[in-house]
Amino acid sequence: MEVLGPLRLVVDGAPVDVPGPKRRAVLALLALAEGRIVPVDHLLDALWPTEVPESGRQALHTHVSRLRAHLGTAAARLQTRHDGYRLDLTADELDVAGARSLLAKARADHDAFALLREAHALWRGPVLADLTDVTRIATAVEGCAQLRREITDGLIAAGIAAGRGDEVCGLAADALAADPLREPAVLLCMRALAAAGRAAEALRTAREFRRRLVEETGLDPSPALGELERDIAGGAAGPPPARPEVQARPTTRLVGRDDEVTALHRLLADERLVTIVGPGGVGKTRVALEVAGRTDASTVLLLAPVTDPAAIPHALAAALNLNVLQGDVLTACVAVLAHRAGLLVIDNCEHLLDAVRDTVEAVLAGCPDLSVLATSRERLGLAAEYTFRLAPLPLPGPDQDLPGVPSVAVFLDRAARARPGPPPTPAELRTVADIVRRLDGMPLAIELAAGRLSTFSLIDLHRRLDRSLDLLGGGRPTADARHRTLRATVEWSYDLLTDDERRLFRQLSVFVDGVDLETAERVGTEMGLRPDPGTALAHLVDASMIDVAFDGATRYRMLETLRAYGLDRLAEAGEDEAAGERFVRWAVELADWIGTVLGTENEADADTVLRRDLPNLRAAWRLARSRGLLDAATAMVTALNEAMSYRDLVELRGWAEELGDDPAIAAHPNAAAVLGTAAEAAYLWGDHPRAERLARAGLERATDATGKWFCLIPLAWVELARAAYPEVVEHCLAATVLARRAPEAIGGAALASAYAGDADEARALIERAHGGGTSPSQRSWIAYVSGEIESRAGHNDLAERHYLSAIELARRSGATFLVGVATVGLLTVRAAAGRVGDALRGYREVIDYFARTGNWTHLWATLRDLAGLLRTLGDDGPAALLVAAAADAPDAPAAVPPPPLVPGTPVLDRTELLEVARRAIQRNLQAVANDSAPTHAV
Structure with a gap:
């Protein structure tokens, strides 16, 4: 395949014509991927950038099919994968790959001139000129132009070093003509002329460049030009310069971010200013550098070492290799950038927001052909800004190919560098998957963790992750001290917050699975934040200290690494006791609300909240138990009695049994309700003797109707399991007068009557329950009992209708236990039919x-x-x-x-x-x- 010129397909040594711009575009995109899979969606977007027609996928399939025909004996090289297509090419079968390979060899080989001359000769004309209306191809063409510039500069320098300056003079002159304001091209041209014995012409080239630079930019050239002029005038051209405009390149490959890099390239084609935002350690810098590396004429300004806002223009001048001896530095930088069509990357803006904002405004105003890509933990706040939020790496899910999951792949890649060895076993892969889950998919945390394998075994690392902020640190100091440890990275963001924002961040860290807006604002109000806690919350989101999701209901969450830091600072500030009390009080009130609403028509809302906030309720329960807050624990368990009875939330049973076994509960005013709830849990686990003991012990302590009801119902279920039907009726009817969930008690009596063979009595009882069922699950229970009555009476069609109604109501309300028992009844009548x-x-x-x-x-x-x-x-x-x-x-x-x-x-x-x-x-x-x-x- 040849792309360094018009697209050219060669099969078995003979060129093959590929007709049609879209088919040629598909072939070009597959070739430019250099053996990587090109997703179907990427191809569709490239071929139809505005809107993919309904026939788009079929058309793409047809193009691929016909390309296989063009490939002839090499048709198998065009492979269909589950998510796209791949063209299997080796480096020597694709000219651009060959050019890149020759350049790499030349940098390490003494005979660089011959290698670079071979690479330079691979260009046959304008690269893919008929396909540049396809954005992805146009981006690749820009990359090819950058590659050619590097090869050309290297070839000129190698020719000069090899004493063949006369051979490269014309090439140097062409390179300067193509970009007359690029100083490195001027220097190379002057060296080539001097090496060819044309010193006067070299000095004239310098003078013309000085005049051109002043006229068009108002700037002076760098000192390097004057030094070279002196060397040439003195008869020595000096050594060839280092390859110009080389940015520091990342030492590791970027994993799992291809979609983000592609999306940013697409955005930058239309947007002048894009800011990558996200929490510290999420990989903003790495992604931005990857975008810069794939972009022609990019300049990178690293602000992490800059602490003085006034130093930003000077840092930009250094990035541009610009020596400004007089006048305004920023004006000089803008003048240089104004003649460049490319990308300016400004990395780590969050600590200098105001100054960066002013700098970017000046650059955008004075450089119409330049785009700016910024990275920051919060947006710059400019009207032209497009915010691109970078999320952590995807986490492994069930039944996934673990090495192919980006977060796992990063860990494995870095681990192989820290401790080379055989591929991980399936068990080790599962451990790695749990590690990256607990690290929230944060690239920095994952890389630090994998690096610790030089000290710890995989199992030892896994066991120590509860202190990840401290574990993932130490090591040798780096140029950027913020990245020595995960803790330092988080602390950098924390220190940029206001006092009120820090206080709210600390207080919200006790919520293990986030909060809704109302809860967050309530916490802020109780802390005395003025005038509006929502403002502090909003800035925590903007600063990437808290994430917000809008899936259904708005939810504010912290990454686990950030939450761990918040808890540490909470303890350090002496606020953990008060925050814990507030958290437990919130949980008690939420459990009470859930218990109340579960008995109403809005049961489904309560079920949603219960399942969503169960992790927080769990944490509050454990905190209440560890602090001996018996009143709070009792209130939570009894409020969630109905949730435990009708749902498959089995851990609620564990809470009830744990509290029922606590010796301190015997003297508590709500002992009967707790023991009755524990009896219900024991019954659901199948421990009928224990359920009876707990229920009878509760009845002995019951002093109010609620306590008696909580004990009579599980006692009735135990008797039902024994087929002691008269006792069931007795207990249930006794419970009906206690004014709590009467339909459930009446239904129990009706169920026992039906099982005892008295269908008429059962129907009479269940009729009494119909008017009292207010919640969907209560109506589901009534429908289920009705189905059991009619099933026992042999009325299968009527029974089936009742069962189906019960299942529908139970599913609507989240009452999974009722779905289960009603389904069993339904299966019985269907089998009979x-x-x-x-x-x-x-x-x-x-x-x-x-x-x-x-x-x-x-x-x-x-x-x-x-x-x-x-x-x-x-x-x-x-x-x-x-x-x-x-x-x-x-x-x-x-x-x-x-x-x-x-x-x-x-x-x-x-x-x-x-x-x-x-x-x-x-x-x-x-x-x-x-x-x-x-x-x-x-």
Whole structure:
């Protein structure tokens, strides 16, 4: 492939014509990728930059197909990947890659002249001139121009050094004519002329450049020009200069940022000022340097070492290699930049915002062909500014190819440098994945962590990450002291905040999973921030100390590294005690709100808040327990009783049981409610004896209606599991007069009556409950009980309608437990109606659900129902195993009537039994699909 001129495809030594601009553009883009995959979306955007037509993908596919035909014997080189296309080319098969390779060899080889002459000869004319209306190709063409300039300058210098100045004079003159204000081109031309014995002409070239520079820019040349004039006048041209305009290049490859770099190039084609913002350590500088490296005529101004705002113009002059001896320095810099079409990168602006803002305004006003790319932890605040927020690297998700995840790939790349060795094992990759998750995908933190593998093993590193701010530090000092440690990087941003902003940042760090706007403003108000806490919050977001997401509800979060720093500063300021009390108080109030709203029509809203803020509630619960705040812990557990009962939030059960076991609870005024909630948790875990003990102990201490209700309901469920139906009715009816969730209690009495065979009484009871069900889950419970009543009465069609209603209401409200039990009833009536496939698929899902949530009481009932279906299908072996295990299980509810046991059937452990059930379901599903009898086996 040849791109250094008109596009040219050569197959088996013969050129091949590729017709059509779009097909040629596709081929060019694939070639310029140099063996990398080009995503389909990138190709579509390149071919149709304004709007991709509906037929765009098909058209692209057609172009690729025809390109394979053009490739002939090399068609296999054009590969289709899951996310794009790749043209497999080696370095010697692509002229631009060959040119780059020759340049690299020349820098390390004594015979540089021959190598660079070969590289220079690869250009056959204007690069891809007919395709530069494609933005991505135009960007690549600019890169080719920069490469050619480097090769040309190197060739001229090598020719002079080799005593062949006369051979490169014409080349030097052409290079100067192409860019007459580029001083390095002038110096090379003068050296070439001097080396060729044309000293007078060399000095005349210098004089003409001085005059041209003054007339067009008002500037004087650098001292290097005068020194070279003196050398030539004295008969010595001096050594060839170092390659001009070389910026410091990153020492490691950029991983996982191709999309961002491409997006920035696209933005800079239309925007004059783009600011990359993000927290310290997210990789803003590295991305900006990559953009600069892929851009022709870029200048990089590094502000990290600059502390005096007045020094910015002088730093810019140094970056431009400009020596300003008199007059305004910034004016001189703008005059030089005004004649350049390219990019100015200004890195690390956050500590000099006002001065940078003034500098950028002057540059934009005086340099119409120049774009500015800034990096900062907050935006500059100019009207022309486009803010590009750089996020941390993507984190690994389930079932991903871990080495291909950018955050993991960065760790592996840096780890290989710190400790070379064999590729990581699958177990080590999983450990790496957890490390990068805990480091928030922050490139700096990941690189520092990987570097620590020179000292720690991977497991040791993983175990010590709870103190990542201190662990990821030390080492040898660097030019930029801020980047010696992760802590120093965070501290840099913290020190730029105002006192009020620091205080709010510290106080919000106790929230482990962020807050909504109302909570953040409430915390600020309680702290006494004036006049408006929202202003401080907004600047924390602008300064990249807090991130904001607008997915559904607005949410403010800190990266874990920033939160850890905030907690340290909170303790250092002596504010941790008060902040902790405020946090626990917030959690108690939130739990109370959730518990109240769960009993209303707005239950779904409360469910959303509960699941969203569960990490914060968990942290507050642990803090309350560690500080012995019994009142707060009691309030949280009892408020979330209904959430625990109807949802699969199993950790709430653990809180209830933990508090129920606390000896201090016996003397607490709310002991009965706590013990009743703990009894409900024990029942859901299948520990019926413990549930009964806790419930009866609570009844003995109950002094109010709430405490009695909390104990009577789990006691009724224990009796229901024993098939003691009269006792269930007694407990539930006693609970109905206590004015708390009466529909649930009445429904329990109706359920027991139905199981006892009294359908009329059951219907009468459930009718009483209909008027009291205000929340969706309460109405779901009533519908479920109605379905059970009609199912037992043999009215399967009516029962199915009730079950479907129960499932719909439960799903709407997040009551996953009710979805599970209603689904079991629905499967029973569908199986009875001969809808075997539907029933089997449903059993597979609900068995997995109950197993996942640890609810074996209802799982045993489900497995018994499945056994009944398997028997009707003639699959007696698995059915017998399920029935035998359920009969032997202490947490299985009583079956009325009990299913028949097959003598001699072994009792499997629970893991084996679930496998038996799943295999039987799959086998019978296949048989149903094949409309044939199953092959019965255990």
